[in-house]
Amino acid sequence: MSKDKYNLKKDVSVHWFRHGLRLYDNPALLAALENCEQFYAIFIFDGEVAGTKTAAYPRMSFLIECLHDLNKQLKEKGGQLYVFRGDPVETFTNLFKEWGVTKLTFEVDPEPIWYERDNKVKALCEKKNVKWEEYHGHTLWNPNEVIENNGGSPPLTFKLFTQTSELVGLPPRPRAYPDFSKVKMDVSNNDNNRFFIPTCEDLGVFPETEHQKNPLNHYIGGEVRGRKLLETRMKVESVAYESGYCMPNQYKPDLLGPPLSLSPHLRFGSISVREFYWRLRDTYTEMYPDKDIPVSLTAMLIWREYFYTMSVNNIKFNQMADNPVCLNIKWYKNQEQLEKWTNGQTGFPWIDACMNQLRTEGWVHHVGRHMVACFLTRGDLWISWEDGLKVFDKYLIDADWSVCAGNWMWVSSSAFEKMLQCPKCFSPGMYGRRMDPTGEYIRRYVPELGKMSLNYIFEPWKAPQEVQEKAGCVIGKDYPPPMVNHREASQRNQKLMEEAKNLLMNKKNSHCCPSDEKEVRDFVWLPDHTPAGSVCSGDTLCGGIESL
Ligand code: FAD
Ligand code: MG
Numbered sequence: 001m002s003k004d005k006y007n008l009k010k011d012v013s014v015h016w017f018r019h020g021l022r023l024y025d026n027p028a029l030l031a032a033l034e035n036c037e038q039f040y041a042i043f044i045f046d047g048e049v050a051g052t053k054t055a056a057y058p059r060m061s062f063l064i065e066c067l068h069d070l071n072k073q074l075k076e077k078g079g080q081l082y083v084f085r086g087d088p089v090e091t092f093t094n095l096f097k098e099w100g101v102t103k104l105t106f107e108v109d110p111e112p113i114w115y116e117r118d119n120k121v122k123a124l125c126e127k128k129n130v131k132w133e134e135y136h137g138h139t140l141w142n143p144n145e146v147i148e149n150n151g152g153s154p155p156l157t158f159k160l161f162t163q164t165s166e167l168v169g170l171p172p173r174p175r176a177y178p179d180f181s182k183v184k185m186d187v188s189n190n191d192n193n194r195f196f197i198p199t200c201e202d203l204g205v206f207p208e209t210e211h212q213k214n215p216l217n218h219y220i221g222g223e224v225r226g227r228k229l230l231e232t233r234m235k236v237e238s239v240a241y242e243s244g245y246c247m248p249n250q251y252k253p254d255l256l257g258p259p260l261s262l263s264p265h266l267r268f269g270s271i272s273v274r275e276f277y278w279r280l281r282d283t284y285t286e287m288y289p290d291k292d293i294p295v296s297l298t299a300m301l302i303w304r305e306y307f308y309t310m311s312v313n314n315i316k317f318n319q320m321a322d323n324p325v326c327l328n329i330k331w332y333k334n335q336e337q338l339e340k341w342t343n344g345q346t347g348f349p350w351i352d353a354c355m356n357q358l359r360t361e362g363w364v365h366h367v368g369r370h371m372v373a374c375f376l377t378r379g380d381l382w383i384s385w386e387d388g389l390k391v392f393d394k395y396l397i398d399a400d401w402s403v404c405a406g407n408w409m410w411v412s413s414s415a416f417e418k419m420l421q422c423p424k425c426f427s428p429g430m431y432g433r434r435m436d437p438t439g440e441y442i443r444r445y446v447p448e449l450g451k452m453s454l455n456y457i458f459e460p461w462k463a464p465q466e467v468q469e470k471a472g473c474v475i476g477k478d479y480p481p482p483m484v485n486h487r488e489a490s491q492r493n494q495k496l497m498e499e500a501k502n503l504l505m506n507k508k509n510s511h512c513c514p515s516d517e518k519e520v521r522d523f524v525w526l527p528d529h530t531p532a533g534s535v536c537s538g539d540t541l542c543g544g545i546e547s548l
Contacts, residue, residue, distance in 0.1 A: 010037035011103040011131070013183075014095065016088075016121075017043045017081070018114075019050055020107035020137050020269035021066040022223040023073055025174035027135035032105040039183040040099060041074055042082045043067055044091050045203065046117070050268065051399060052203070054390075057212045058362025059397045060205045062221035066270050067197045069222025079185030082195040089120050096128050099188060104130055107137045107269070110308055111401045112315040138269055140171035140277055140301065143309040154310050156325075161306045162295065174275040211360040216444070219264045219363060219397055226265035233260060234279055241287050246280075246297045253367050255441045261363075263398035266304070277301050307406030318405040320386055325415050329500050331377070331384035338383055340483050341376050342391050344446070347475075347482035349458060350432025351375050353445035360445075362397035367435050370411055371426055377412035378497055379425030380489045385412040413497060425490050429458045448479045 015032040023029065033039060047053060050063055071081040084091045095101060104125055109118065118134075125132040136142045146161070147154050149168050155161040200206070207213040240248040249260060265271035280298055284291075310325065311317035320326050339345075344352035344359070354368035364372070369392075375381065376388045385408040392408070393399045409415035436442060439457040443450045449457055451471040456463035461475045461482055468474045475481050 010035055012036075012038045012040075012100050013103040013105065014040045014042055014099070014101050016104060016106040017041060017070065018106065018109055019267075021063075021070055021221075022226070022270050022272060023070070024177050024223065024227075025137065025272035025275050026107070026178065027137050027175055028105040028107045028133065029178050030175055031133050031135060032103065033178055033180070033183055036103070036183045038099075039079065039180070039185050040082055040101075040188070041070070041079065042084065042095075043070075044088050045083070045085045045198065046088055048117075051393070051401065054393045054399075055205065056359075056362070056394045057200055057205055057207045058215070058219075058360075058395060059399065060200045060203065062219060062264055062362070062397045063268060064197060064200060065221030065225075066223070066268050069224055069270070071197060073223065074185070077180040077185065079180065080187055080195070081197070082188075083197050084195070085198070088117060089124050092121060092124055093128075096124075096130055101130055104132045106132075106134050108134050108142075110136075110139055110143050110312055112312060112317075113401055137272065137274075139308050140273055140305050141165060141168050143305075143312040146305075146309050147312070154312070155306075158303070158306055161309065162302060165302070165305065171274050171277060173278055174272055209360060215361040217259055217357075217361050217363060219259050219361075221264070221268065221270060223270045226262070226271040229259065229262060229265065230271055230276065230279070233262060234283060236260060237280060238283055238287070241284055246284070246294060247300060250300070250366065253365055253435055255365050255368065255436060256444065259363070261398075264363075267398040267400055273301060273304070304400075304403055307400075307402045310406060311402040318386075318389060318401060320384065320414065326409055327414050327500070327504050329384075329412075329414060329504075332382045334381065334383055337381050337483065338376075338387050340480075341372070341381065341383075341388075345480050345483075346375070347461065347480040348375070348428040348432075348486075349442045349446050349449055349460060349479075350436065351428050353432075353436075353442045356445040358392070358395050362395055364396075367431075369407070371428065371431050371435075373408060373411040374425050375428060377408075377414075378493055380428075380484050380486060380493070382489075382493050382496065385409060385414055388412075425493065427490075428486065432458045446479070448473050 013032040013036045015029045020026055020028070029041075043049075045052065052060065052063065055063070067081060067083065074080050092101075092104070104121075106118075122132055124130075143154075145168055146164055150160070150164045155164045236248050237246070240246055240251070245251050254260070262271055262276060266273050266276065277298055280301075281293055284293055284297055314323065314325065316323040317325070320328060341351070341355065342359075344355040346352055346355075350368075351372055354364050354372045357368070358364045358372075373385070373388055376383050377385050389405055389408045392404050393401075396404065406415075432442070439452075439454045442457050443452075449460060449471070452460055452463065452473055453467065453471065456467060460468070460471075460473065460479060463471070463475075465474075473479050
């Protein structure tokens with residue numbers, strides 16, 4: 001009798017997907033299925049969700065692919081993904097009534113830009129007597145728990161962050177696949193296909209070029225594809241461990257190979273960060289049961305965590321003004337130069353190749369991101385990182401509100417005061433040569449230079465006229481001359497950075513900063529892991545400022 005009575009009280013649950021677009025290791029989804037009679041999975045396009053406000057075609061199509069993947073997986077279980085367009089509060093007001101909802105679950109969206117939306121929905125739930133439950137799943141730890149363990153403020157250095165997170169303990173292991181067998185998922189009144197998944201075009205986002213529609217290096221969204229990529233990735237990691245190193249993507253940057261990075265999937269949550277973290281650790285332990293796990297094994301995931309934690313209570317994290325962790329540097333405003341940088345028209349082939357790849361594929365390797373960000377800001381153009389951030393935020397598939405801003409502040413020396421002591425910048429010619437020794441990357445993404453000889457491909461303006469003509473690429477006609485004199489610009493900026501340092505370092509402020517020289521090198525992903533010492537190994541790439 002009491003059991004029947006209990007059964008009568010089973011919930012009509014809705015799981016609201018925003019990020020976390022996966023079934024596996026999804027604590028909020030599991031909570032929705034507990035003591036549940038009828039289950040619905042929904043997604044709401046409200047003009048902002050999952051970064052859709054700023055997304056160009058590559059990111060938007062990745063998201064749409066994630067939704068199709070969820071829908072397909074849910075259909076195999078007898079349900080579907082219900083997709084809505086409109087304001088979440090209005091949508092829920094209608095749904096609570098139409099479906100008789102008693103419980104709503106969702107994954108915590110830890111970036112502060114989402115709090116207002118979620119608070120409104122929580123308030124509606126309270127008013128309508130609907131239980132709501134939220135769970136962490138997008139980050140390894142609950143960022144606020146890390147902050148509590150650091151005495152109430154975010155740990156300002158990466159080293160301190162690592163120590164504090166150790167106090168919190170290892171992140172939870174992934175949770176099981178959901179079991180839908182005990183819930184009803186019958187499809188509600190679906191007249192006129194009213195829950196259809198829109199296309200990018202339906203949402204007003206169109207490809208800017210043919211290449212954007214058919215990119216060479218294609219990241220495809222969705223949990224099923226993400227899991228395949230994870231398996232491929234784990235094989236690459238195992239080979240690296242066997243050969244005595246870790247973080248293969250960083251250690252041996254491959255700019256030309258097929259997609260290997262999980263960052264688009266981690267960004268949308270089509271792969272769980274906790275699963276990736278534990279797979280890395282477990283694979284290592286299986287291979288070397290008696291060895292301690294090297295910190296660098298999962299360091300890149302900890303950087304992600306660090307930026308999330310830094311920004312969790314700082315809604316100004318993506319801007320310079322009123323952002324307590326960001327130094328106010330007097331950057332130039334120069335729309336014309338910004339456009340040249342954005343459109344891959346700087347005249348520096350390696351920069352242009354990276355920017356062309358960014359716009360067409362939504363992806364650039366970390367070393368390329370570092371180079372173009374340095375060039376735009378403290379290196380050559382002295383343009384604000386906020387302008388660069390907007391371009392990245394539009395095109396990158398993995399553009400995270402927190403991670404992207406954190407990296408831009410880092411690279412531009414805006415938030416990490418010790419970097420101000422290293423005001424040198426990368427040389428686009430030398431850095432390019434180091435990362436793309438055969439010039440193939442430039443040939444692929446700056447086809448105008450396809451026939452330029454390796455001797456000149458990094459600095460084609462230095463090629464004699466007959467070489468330019470033979471290569472079918474005359475500088476000033478087929479490809480632009482360098483937009484700045486790198487030597488002069490970088491020397492001027494070095495002085496400006498010294499001045500900024502002298503002015504700002506006297507003030508007492510609480511910026512996040514690198515703990516030591518090694519951290520600077522690790523962050524930059526310099527491929528040669530030269531032993532830590534007083535000289536930054538980046539000097540060979542930035543100190544050697546070539547003459548123009
Ligand atoms: P994987 O090794 O497969 O994934 C590792 C994960 O570690 C990444 O998904 C990312 O979440 C994290 N990670 C790696 N490096 C960093 C880092 N420096 N900071 C924080 N997290 C890191 N990464 C993003 O995910 N989103 C962004 O918006 C973003 N913007 C960037 C902007 C600039 C200017 C720079 C220099 C870097 C940016 N990065 C960003 C960090 C980094 O370039 C990418 O995460 C990286 O290229 C992913 O490739 P991967 O092969 O390491 O991915
Ligand atoms: Mg990596």
